[in-house]
Amino acid sequence: MNELFASEKANLIRASGAILITSLLNLGAPAVLAYAIDHSLAADDFDGVLRFGGVLLAMFCVAFVTQYYQSLWMGSVGQRVVYRLREQVFHKLQELPVAYFQKHQTGDLISRINHDTSKLNEFFSQSLMRFVGSLVTMVGSALFLLAFNFRLGAAALAPAVVMGLITSLLTPWIKARNATSLKSAGDVSAEISESLENFKVVVAFDRRDYFRQHFDEVNRKNYSESLSAGIANGVLTPIFGLCAQVAQLIVLVYGLTLIGRGDFTLGFLIGYFVYVQRLYDPMRQLAALWATYQAARAGYDRISEVLHETNDLVVLPGSAEAVADAPRLEFRDVAFGYTRESLVLRDVGFRLEAGKTYAFVGPTGGGKTTTASLMARLFDPNEGTVLLDGRDIRTYPAAERSQKVGFILQDPFLFSGTLRDNIESLEGLDGMFERGLDTPVEGLSLGQRQVVAFLRAILRRPDLLILDEATANIDTVTEKTLDHLLLRLPQSTTRVVIAHRFGTIENADEIFFVNAGRVELAGSMQQAVTMLQSEQRHS
Numbered sequence: 001m002n003e004l005f006a007s008e009k010a011n012l013i014r015a016s017g018a019i020l021i022t023s024l025l026n027l028g029a030p031a032v033l034a035y036a037i038d039h040s041l042a043a044d045d046f047d048g049v050l051r052f053g054g055v056l057l058a059m060f061c062v063a064f065v066t067q068y069y070q071s072l073w074m075g076s077v078g079q080r081v082v083y084r085l086r087e088q089v090f091h092k093l094q095e096l097p098v099a100y101f102q103k104h105q106t107g108d109l110i111s112r113i114n115h116d117t118s119k120l121n122e123f124f125s126q127s128l129m130r131f132v133g134s135l136v137t138m139v140g141s142a143l144f145l146l147a148f149n150f151r152l153g154a155a156a157l158a159p160a161v162v163m164g165l166i167t168s169l170l171t172p173w174i175k176a177r178n179a180t181s182l183k184s185a186g187d188v189s190a191e192i193s194e195s196l197e198n199f200k201v202v203v204a205f206d207r208r209d210y211f212r213q214h215f216d217e218v219n220r221k222n223y224s225e226s227l228s229a230g231i232a233n234g235v236l237t238p239i240f241g242l243c244a245q246v247a248q249l250i251v252l253v254y255g256l257t258l259i260g261r262g263d264f265t266l267g268f269l270i271g272y273f274v275y276v277q278r279l280y281d282p283m284r285q286l287a288a289l290w291a292t293y294q295a296a297r298a299g300y301d302r303i304s305e306v307l308h309e310t311n312d313l314v315v316l317p318g319s320a321e322a323v324a325d326a327p328r329l330e331f332r333d334v335a336f337g338y339t340r341e342s343l344v345l346r347d348v349g350f351r352l353e354a355g356k357t358y359a360f361v362g363p364t365g366g367g368k369t370t371t372a373s374l375m376a377r378l379f380d381p382n383e384g385t386v387l388l389d390g391r392d393i394r395t396y397p398a399a400e401r402s403q404k405v406g407f408i409l410q411d412p413f414l415f416s417g418t419l420r421d422n423i424e425s426l427e428g429l430d431g432m433f434e435r436g437l438d439t440p441v442e443g444l445s446l447g448q449r450q451v452v453a454f455l456r457a458i459l460r461r462p463d464l465l466i467l468d469e470a471t472a473n474i475d476t477v478t479e480k481t482l483d484h485l486l487l488r489l490p491q492s493t494t495r496v497v498i499a500h501r502f503g504t505i506e507n508a509d510e511i512f513f514v515n516a517g518r519v520e521l522a523g524s525m526q527q528a529v530t531m532l533q534s535e536q537r538h539s
Helices: 002-041 046-095 098-103 106-148 150-197 199-204 208-234 236-260 266-307 368-375 398-404 446-458 476-486 525-538
Strands: 329-336 345-352 357-361 383-388 405-408 464-468 494-498 510-515 518-523
Touching: 002 046, 002 106, 002 266, 046 106, 046 266, 106 150, 106 266, 150 208, 150 236, 150 266, 208 236, 208 266, 236 266, 329 368, 345 368, 345 383, 345 518, 357 368, 368 464, 368 494, 398 405, 405 446, 446 476
Parallel strands: 357 494, 357 510, 405 464, 464 494
Antiparallel strands: 329 345, 329 383, 510 518
16 A cells, blocks of 8 residues: 555645644634633723734634645545556466466456445545544643643543443444445456356346346345445444534533632633534544444555456466477376366376477366466366477466467457557568558457457467367358468468367367377377277266
């Protein structure tokens, strides 16, 4: 958190100075009022009353200006801090491995970036200076009360001590309620994100009722948690109000007693009442500000969980040179599971040579996509080693690995914008194409988007190209277009084809069968078909 405020020291110092001036002026006003009542008003000195009235007016005007600037400075500080915090969270998310996003819902992460940071912005921009100003006013008022009359001041402060004890007892509960509320808000965001992403499927199967019911459950839970947090955030306000009224009653009774004994004046009693208000009114404000602070803390805790995540896909030290005569890719005794308890691959070993085409086939859920993901180092194996050109794939920097390994998925992802944004600017091919690159990608069909995805990968001229069901959802005409694009690859490029359809792998040099944690060389096309049919009969 400290680094977020490192560049805001000047604004924080100015805002703190403005707070101090505002608080001192507000604290001095009751003393001036008490003195004017006891000396000018009691002596029928009308000119003196006007002079003191002018002094009070001047003090209030200066306090108005300083309060305006403290709000202006702190408002800008809050906006900039949250801006930098959102950048930090987003950059951190970009650094994290794919495994992290499989464990966390997209909507919840969006909620952390938007909703949780807005809680921090609300506190920094609106509440922090009020919080500090209230504390300064309260401490100053307490000192004035004790200085005027120690016994009366101690009696007036007694309810404040009770308030402090109650606040310390309730704070953990308030924070917990706010944390639960923020999490449920993230669940609502996640549910909305999932529903919108799969809206076509929902409509096609006419299951709006299911998603409506599921959303109602999540929304009802969020309502309950938000209501609970609202109750927790508001519980201190009436307690603080009650303590303030008790304090005023104590001052009134005790103060009148002192006046009757001649130990106190009417002016000082009126000033005393003002200082009691100066003490307890900020406390009542703090009841609301404290809830805002706890919500901000809960939001920052959720954000910190992301910021403190680490990427275990680190680059290991190793030779920067490829090993002569090494296979393009090799798995050595590889075992992998998305959880330690359930392995998807066990003791897998195979070699892929440069310039050849390899097909990986098998039943759904057999581990084909997992194998491809390990080839591209989207994950690291739990055991064993994946080697690229004879080097441990973990020794390649991300940029170099991305240049050497191309990965085309079944559902193509294109950056928003035009074809130029997806091809030229990404691949460094400015000026190579003369027409068509300014076409917006939003209007492209699935087949057209897949052609762009193919072209984008092929133009990088990778040493290893992985096609994970890349032609499963396109027509035969588009598939032929993609086959022609593949011919533009260098002869040294190794092609890995993950497929369900045997027609897409008939030209493969070797076929591997993937199922039940094993990757076995199938031999011919007929042998692969026989193995798949055998697995289907046993499943």
